[in-house]
Amino acid sequence: MVEYLFLQGNRLADGALAGLAKACPSLEVLDVSCNELQDADVTRMCGALRSQTTRLRVIRWGGNPTTFQALRSFANLLPSNTVLCDIGDYAENIGAG
Numbered sequence: 610m611v612e613y614l615f616l617q618g619n620r621l622a623d624g625a626l627a628g629l630a631k632a633c634p635s636l637e638v639l640d641v642s643c644n645e646l647q648d649a650d651v652t653r654m655c656g657a658l659r660s661q662t663t664r665l666r667v668i669r670w671g672g673n674p675t676t677f678q679a680l681r682s683f684a685n686l687l688p689s690n691t692v693l694c695d696i697g698d699y700a701e702n703i704g705a706g
Contacts (some may be wrong), residue, residue: 612634613626617642617669626654636675637664643672659689669697 613635621644621670630637651670653702668683683696 612636612664613638615640616644617672618644620645621650627657629654630658635664638667638669639665640669641673643648643668646670646673646679648678648682649666649676651675652682653680655682655686659686664692665690667695667697668693671697 612631614629617640621641622672626641628684629639646654652675670679673679680696683693686693
């Protein structure tokens with residue numbers, strides 16, 4: 610059972626996170642920082658996470674060139690995941706892309 614998944618700095622390919630929620634339903638901490646993720650990647654990842662019941666509490670995504678669109682995607686997760694309480698240091702990302 611995977612609870613903590615650290616994928617920072619792996620340059621994840623487009624769509625690599627799509628099956629994450631289904632494969633790791635017990636995931637609590639996900640670190641995808643420094644992976645060159647764009648807004649569209651974050652949106653797809655959040656869609657996959659929203660489709661599964663997860664215990665995800667923390668998403669680390671610093672160092673990815675995203676905009677406010679990524680933050681909106683994370684905000685859309687909140688109604689379906691009430692334990693998500695930390696989306697990392699988003700201030701360093703906004704406007705970086």
